[in-house]
Amino acid sequence: MQSVVDYAIYMLDPEGFICNWNEGGRRIKGYEDEEVIGQHFSQFHVETAI
Structure with a gap:
């Protein structure tokens, strides 16, 4: 996932908060x-x- 640069991929926790970017x-x-991780x-x- 980290090597993909043509698409914005983020993973969410069960409540919809971003846990990976x-x-x-x-x-x-x-x-x-640091601006995105933990945000909804x-x-x-x-x-x-x-």
């Missing part, structure tokens, strides 16, 4: 690990899409 996520979304996945989606 790949290099593609850093490049595509522009966030570093909904930060990447508009409220009406959830």
Whole structure:
């Protein structure tokens, strides 16, 4: 998963919080690990899409 750079891949815990984030996520979304790990996945989606 970490070697994939063309796609933003993140793993969620059962409550929907990000527990893993790949290099593609850093490049595509522009966030570093410490900005994303522990945050809820909904930060990447508009409220009406959830």
